Amino acid sequence: MRHNRRLRWAAIPIAATLAVVLAGCTQAQLNGFLPGFQADEKPVTNHTSMVSGLWVTSWIVLLVVGIITWGLTIWAIVVYRRRKGQTGLPVQLRYNMPIEIFYTIVPLILVLGFFAFTARDQAEIEKPYAQPDVTINVVAKQWAWDFNYVDEDVYSPGIQAQYPTAENADAQGALVESELPTLYLPVDKKVEIQLNSRDVIHSFWVIDFLYKKDMFPGKTNYMYVTPTREGTYKGKCAELCGEYHSAMLFQVKVVSEAKYQDYIESLKNLGQTGQLDNGFDRNQNLPGIKAPATQEGK
The missing domain is CATH 2.60.40.420 (Cupredoxins -  blue copper proteins)
Known part of the structure; x- marks a missing residue:
């Protein structure tokens, strides 16, 4: 109980700090410092915000994955380090089924998610205009x-x-x-x-x-x-x-x-x-282009 209470108290200042930081972000920062955005101005094209949203969201997800991975790595290094006076090898385990399921399913979900959102946005960007101006x-x-x-x-x-x-x-x-x-x-x-x-x-x-x-x-x-x-x-x-x-x-x-x-x-x-x-193309023998003139009769 005491451990959970400490976590709740720690979450409050972290959430407040994030809120203040995000509130102070400029338009360029909110869009991942990508070109095409300026303060108080609309995006350059009708697709710019969509591309930016996909980019920024992907980085946020990957950053969360990185923090979890780094945290687990550092935790394992600290908790399972060799202490003074210890000799020999630690207890050897062949596998841990819950962990193996976790690091198989989660990356699969991430890959499918990235693919789905990318395919959705790309289909919208590549959609032809019925009557272009x-x-x-x-x-x-x-x-x-x-x-x-x-x-x-x-x-x-x-x-x-x-x-x-x-x-x-x-x-x-x-x-x-x-x-x-x-x-x-x-x-x-x-x-x-x-x-x-x-x-x-x-x-x-x-x-x-x-x-x-x-x-x-x-x-x-x-x-x-x-x-x-x-x-x-x-x-x-x-x-x-x-x-x-x-x-x-x-x-x-x-x-x-x-x-x-x-x-x-x-x-x-x-x-x-x-x-x-x-007629100015250098490649005059591509499919669909008439064959070069023959040398017959010369």
Whole structure:
């Protein structure tokens, strides 16, 4: 009884401390310090909170498991340590059925739980939009990005990240951000992103979106996202794709509908109408592509 009473008294200050700590957490801390969250602002996309919730909950569960495991380990070390004057080996036990059942069933429950929640969230994130407001075709290439605005029938070609030279010595920092490929998206609009590669495997990753997807030659992958906060977000290739992989950077600008339409008009004024198709692909012998011309008659 006295032991239980001590535990109850110990639980009160612990619970109070946790309540105070959690109440003082910022929005970023409550979301596991993940990108995509700022104080008093909504998440970057409609999926950001879902990904964050899965991440933070998983860490909390794993931390509890770790504390229990460390506690049991330290307890066994202290309680069953060799005392002064003891010799020989301790009593040997072949097995303990309750403990073996415990450390078989609990990990199985954890694995099934992680799988179920991950599958549920992934199915929601990957659910296609029946009628997207905007369709973008993103094409990766060594080592840059092309953006086709499918509905508006305009395009924006990109070059790999540029660093200051004698010609642009006035550029600030170690990167000329004004020359990065930039994808414009309208805020609060349903966006379908078609992902293709011109050469090797790449990966489309907008860091603050908390989601990425690989891009394979000869195959189209899809992302479905609704940007919910205006701003400029960094993107990069997340799959090692060759010598200048580190320079395969881009930006995503989430803007108002008016600014988005202004950008589309600017592309039309530059004469960048139509679409950059697979005629620029380096792999011209993939399945579904017509066979190379023969040498007969030459």
